[in-house]
Structure formats: structure tokens, C-alpha cells
Amino acid sequence: MAKIRVVPKTDDASVRPGALVPMSDIPNYMIADPSPDIRGWTVTLRDGRTVGKVDDLVVDTDDLTVKYMEVRLNREFRLQDEDEWLLLPISVAHPDEARDKIIVERLPAGGFSAMPRVRTADETRRALTVADARAGTELFEIGAPETNLVIDEIASERPFDS
Numbered sequence: 001m002a003k004i005r006v007v008p009k010t011d012d013a014s015v016r017p018g019a020l021v022p023m024s025d026i027p028n029y030m031i032a033d034p035s036p037d038i039r040g041w042t043v044t045l046r047d048g049r050t051v052g053k054v055d056d057l058v059v060d061t062d063d064l065t066v067k068y069m070e071v072r073l074n075r076e077f078r079l080q081d082e083d084e085w086l087l088l089p090i091s092v093a094h095p096d097e098a099r100d101k102i103i104v105e106r107l108p109a110g111g112f113s114a115m116p117r118v119r120t121a122d123e124t125r126r127a128l129t130v131a132d133a134r135a136g137t138e139l140f141e142i143g144a145p146e147t148n149l150v151i152d153e154i155a156s157e158r159p160f161d162s
Contacts, residue, residue, distance in 0.1 A: 004066035004090060005032040006059050015061040020128040022070065023057045029064075031057075036097055043071050043088070043102045051077055051112070054102060055085060058128060066090050068133055069102070070118065077112050082121035086112070087128075089137045108139030115139060 006029045008014075013028035015021060023029065023039065031037040043051040051074060058068035068087040078084045094103045108115060116135045119125055 002035070004035045004038075004057070006030065006064045006066065007032045015059075015064075017061050019061045020067065020130065020133055021059050021061055022125070022128070023059060023066075026059065029059070031066075036095060038069070038093070038095060038100075038102060041095075041100045041102050043069070043093075043104060045107075046103060046105050049076070050074055051104065057090075058087065058133070068137075069093060073112070079113060079117070080120070084117045084120045086115050086117050087133055087137075110139060 006023070006026075009028050009030050013026075015026055015029070023031075038054050039057060041054045043054060045051060052071045054069045055072040056070040057066045058070060059065065060067045067090055069090060070085050071088055073084045073086065075081075088104065092104050092106065094105055095101075096103055116132070118128065118132055
């Protein structure tokens with residue numbers, strides 16, 4: 001996916017540099033044209049199964065770009081009965097603007113069950129750290145770029161972890 005930049009809505013808008021901040025926490029900023037605001041869009045796998053919805057976007061305040069999607073998972077992809085959210089790198093997102101849908105074409109090593117959850121149920125959202133973000137991203141990067149060992153469970157028809 002192309003970079004999604006955020007821009008201030010007003011001249012006096014400001015953010016603390018060096019942080020990962022959910023868009024919902026910086027109301028004086030908006031997605032820059034021509035990028036779509038993908039919050040609320042359905043996240044699906046290539047085989048059509050719905051993973052969940054984009055609940056929020058996480059912005060790197062150093063360069064004011066969206067780095068991650070915070071996805072509220074559907075029951076099939078949760079590890080427990082409570083609601084769960086995980087961070088997906090924006091680089092794995094392929095937007096289908098005609099259908100307001102994000103397609104994730106490859107899964108990380110170990111599938112979604114191996115990815116850490118950033119929050120569950122009705123927990124209060126805590127400040128995100130670089131460690132939170134990297135924990136899931138590294139699963140997508142195992143073996144990359146030289147050997148590209150990211151497991152594409154859909155193409156290989158291996159079952160998903162549950």
C-alpha cells in the first residue's frame with residue numbers, strides 16, 4: 001500500500017515527535033488526499049474470509065505517516081471469547097476502494113494466532129510502544145528480504161492455526 005500521510009486540520013495542531021499514536025488520539029489531524037481513510041473498512045484474506053475491521057490507524061509522529069492498522073478481530077481469529085485487537089503493518093494492506101475493504105494477501109509465520117494482541121475486551125488502550133509494533137511486524141519479516149520465508153498459508157492450502 002502506498003504511504004498514508006496525515007496532515008493537520010488547523011495551523012495550531014501539534015503532536016509530540018517520536019511516538020506511535022492512534023489517529024483517534026489526534027483529532028486535529030486527518031488523512032491527506034488522495035489516500036482513503038480506511039477506518040471502519042473490512043479486513044479480509046485473499047480467500048474472502050473476514051478477519052475483522054480496521055478500528056484505528058497508528059501514526060508515526062516523526063514523519064506523520066500511518067504505519068499500522070489496529071484491527072478488531074472477528075471471533076474466528078480470536079484466541080479467546082473476548083474482543084481482541086492486533087496491529088497489522090500498513091505494508092501488508094491492499095485496499096479495494098470500490099468495496100471499502102482491505103485485503104491481506106499473506107499471513108505472518110504462525111498465522112494470526114502467533115501475533116501479539118495490543119488489547120483485549122474492554123481494556124483501556126495503553127500507549128503503544130515500538131516493541132508492541134515490532135512484535136507483530138517481525139513475524140511478517142522472518143527471512144525477508146533475502147529468502148522471503150513469510151508463510152503464505154492460503155496459497156499453500158495449509159490450515160490456519162486456531
